[in-house]
Amino acid sequence: MVDQEKIHNQCLSKDPKERRHALVELKNLFSLISDKQQAWNDLHRLTNDEDSSVRYRAGYAIGSVFSQVPDKQQAWNDLHRLTNDKDRSVRWAAGSVLGSAFPQVPDKQQAWNDLHRLTNDEDRSVRSEAASALGSAFSYVPDKQQAWNDLHRLTNDEDSSVRYRAASALGSAFSYVPDKQQAWNDLHRLTNDEDSFVMSEAASALGSAFSYVPDKQQAWNDLHRLTNDEDSSVRYRAASALGSAFSYVPDKQQAWNDLLRLTNNEDSFVMSEAASALGSAFSYVPDKQQAWNDLLRLTNDENSDMRSEAASALGSAFSYVPDKQQAWNDLHRLTNDEDSFVRTFSNNSLGRALIFMASQAETDEDYKKELEKAIEFFKIAAKEGCKNNPAQFCLPFYRSFHSIIFKKQEAKEELNKYLEEAKSAIQGSESKELLFEAVQNLAEALKEVQHLENMDLAVKKDELNFYRKYCDHAAEIMKCTNEKAPIATAVLRKGLPILDRNLKELIEEIQEKARVTYKESIGTEVEETARAVCKEVQKWEIGNQEEMTQKVEDIAYLLKMKVADLPENRYLLNKIEAMIHERNLVKQYDALLFVIGQIPTMKVISEQELDQKLQKFDHIFYEIICVKDKLNCISFDISKIKLNSADVISDLKTMKKELEKLSKIEGLNTFSIQKLDSIQIEKINGFNNNILGHLDEIKILIHELSKDNNEIYEEYSRRLDELKQSKLDTLLQRYSAVISLIGFVISGISIAH
Known part of the structure; x- marks a missing residue:
């Protein structure tokens, strides 16, 4: 129970030490305080304290509780004022929290101005926090x-x-x-x-x-090198990075070997981080039986930290191992370890394993039994008094989930209980703010489950699987330590799967549409295309934003290779292109649903034509290597163009003409560029930088030339932002987009003048 009166009195104390202590309490306990208006009034008043050390703590506290304060406008005014404080430690504190508060500040332009100013601050510690x-x-x-x-x-x-x-x-x-x-x-x-x-x-x-x-090869070379660095902190971070990036590294076996080598490192922190990374990397290793044996060997290590991380990694790997009974026996053995941390993570991993088994259950009885057994293991794990215990996060969620599924009349009470238990569990975590966000998301998800009617076994399994990965990822955040804290929030939030029931249902609809389309296409020229799309989307499930966007791009690439570039396909090809550039995930998946439905009507490229097309690409690649002088000439011509308001139309037409030359080189794409030498690549990179530089110059010129008509400027700015942020598949598409943009400018300026 929070003693708010005591905190309030300390805020009014004449002793700055007591006022500072009160601010620490407000920062850590704000979410549990009943009278948030009073708490906010105290915090607001202390941002104007005469003592700089109190203002410093007040600024730091505002950032931590910004999302919960009742008056965000006043909170923002206080934070803005503190970024201009004469005391560098106060500016440091204000700068350090500006990043986390930024999404919710009402005046983002002013917040950005403040942040930009702080990056140029004379004090290095302020610049550091601004960075x-x-x-x-x-x-x-x-x-x-x-x-x-x-x-x-x-x-x-x-x-x-x-x-x-x-x-x-x-x-x-x-x-x-x-x-x-x-x-x-x-x-x-x-x-x-x-x-x-x-x-x-x-x-x-x-x-x-x-x-x-x-350049993923060079990035992988760098990571590999850093795992051998003489400094243990570098090796520690390299081990963690390998776990995060494992699915993208070109040499997964070498990456796995590097992690195994680091588990034998003389530094215990490096050893345990490498073991933890092995868990997240497991699903991408080709030989999973050997990988499981590697993990199992680590559970016998004399170092208890290593054994506990290995036990946790086994939980992450369980759903992928071929012999699940043996895996279960291995995990169960670890629950009798002499070390409490090892027992905690072993029991938590057994709970995770049972949740997976419940999601695969064949009968309602097995589903209920496995879910209840999982809860028992989470209970055992949660009783151990170790810090950052992931079971303390998992237990209240799955217990509430069970009650909502099987005891609907108690659901409302369970939801309130879950929220209180979960909030209490995360108070000691370094990533408390992010975990609080995760708790809120899961609470909202539970409310949706509560209102589902007529849940049969398939629906129950689906619901459990929907939330399992989210809860697992959130539980991993519980383990986040001070060493990881600087990168935790942004990176870990990015990794959280998306809890969007509409998106989940859309994926199911896409999968069903793909199955129906494939059946309809059997015996037709589009059968192979429909089969490939159907096979790909059946593997889809809810993941994080990056993963789900990549899935759509993979399908789009597959379709673009198969769809013939004919007038009757133009509408469909435009739809595929628009789908790639759509930033809203639900709209992107909705567009894919439409595209799949159009497969039976499209004209496809036959296997023979596809082979010819690939041969043509090979020929073009050869030609590209031989046209070095031509590329250099184009780049030189672009860089010579100096845009000025006196003859802007002529300059733009010249630039457009040079770009059109390049756009005619059909094979000039990201794949073909890999065949160029370093000098040619440097030329193309320089060419791209020239283009982007000119596009920014055009933006300034438009602003000067259209002061009475902001529509052209705003539309150009919007299109330019989209172009810069888009993930265009080829350079050819980028140049085509730039040509289109320049054409718009020429037309707009001509009309305006």
Whole structure:
């Protein structure tokens, strides 16, 4: 029970020590305080305290409780004022929380102005926190180009602590930065920094950014090198990054071997982190029986930390092992370990294994029995008094889920009980704010389950499987330590599966539509295409945003290879293209549902034509290698163009003409570029940078030329932002999009003048 009166009196104390202590209590207990208005009034008043150390704590507290305060406008006003405080420690605190509060501040333009200013602060500690905040807030800032310029500059800061935070921010923001090639160059450089702390953070950033980096082979080489670094903190972060990036590394066997090697490291932290990473990597290893044996060997290690991490990894790997009975026996043996942590994670893993088995049950009776057995194991694990115990998160959720499924009349009471227990369990976690968000999401999900009618076994299994991965991931966040805290929130939130029932139902509809379409197409020219699409989508399930977007892009690529480029297919091809660029996931999946339904009507490329097309591509690749001078000429011509308002139409037409030359080189795409030498690649990269630079110049010119008509400027800005953030499959498509954009500008300016 929180003694709010005591905290309130401490806030009014004349002793600054008591006021500082009260702020710590407000920060940690705000969610449990009944009278939040009173608590907020106390916190607001202390942001104006005469003592800078009190203002420092107040600023730090505002960031932690921002989402829960009743008056966000006033909270934002206070935070804005504190970013301008004369005391550097107060500015430091305000900057450190600006990133986490950014999504909810009412005035994002002013918040961005404050953050931009803090990245140029004379104090290195303030710049350091501003760099960190950039990583958290990047996706929300209104001017991503300037934000990227700031982040790029900070990676070159003379102070190592600033570079350290900038490296972390690169990992969080990588998917949003407009210039991924430069961002990758910066990250690669930081993995070779003279400061080992910067290197370690760059290793972590590699883990979260790996799927977006343009040169995955070099990124993998860097990670592999860092696992051998002489500094243990670098090896520790490299082990963690390998676990995060494992599915994308080109040499998975070597990556697995690296992790195994690190489990024999002399540093116990490196050993346990490597063991933990093995669990998340397990599903991607080709030889799962050997991988299971590797994990099992670690459960006999003399180091208890190693055994506990291995026990946790076994829980993550259970659903993928071929011999589940033997796996169960291995886990059960560990529940009798002398170490309480090992027993905790073993029992928690057994609970996870039983949840998986319940989701695969053949009868209602088995479903109920496995779910109840899982809850018992979570209970046993939760009783152990170890810190960051994941069972303390899992237990209240699955207990509530069980009550809602089997005791509907008690559902409302169970939901309230679950919320209280879950909130209490996460108070000691380093990622408390993110976990609180996860609890709220699961509570909302439970309400939806509560209102489902006529649940048969198939529905029950489906519901359990829907939430299992989310709960597992959230439970892993419970284990997050201080060492991981700087990168935790952004990276871990990105990894959380999407709890969207509409999306779940849409996936089921897509799978059914694909099955029906395949049956209808048997014996027709589209049979092979329909079969390939049907086979692919049947494997789909709810994942995180990145995974689910990638699935659509894979299907789109498959269809584009099969659909003939004929006038009668143009509408369908345009739909596929629009689907790729759609940012809203539900709309993207809805578009795919439509496209699958059109498969029986489309004209496809025969296998013979496809072979001819691939041969033509090979021929084009050969030609590209031979047209080095032509490419250089085009790049030179573009770079010569100097845009000015006096003759902008003529300049734009010249630029458009040069781009049209390049767009005629059909084979010039990301695959063909791999065949060019480093000089040619550098030329093309320079060409792309010239284009982007000119597009930004055009934006400035439009602003100057259309002061009486903002519509052209706003529409151009919107299209330019979409172009910069889009994941276009080929350079040819990018150039076509740029040509279209320039055509729009020429038309718009001509009409305006």
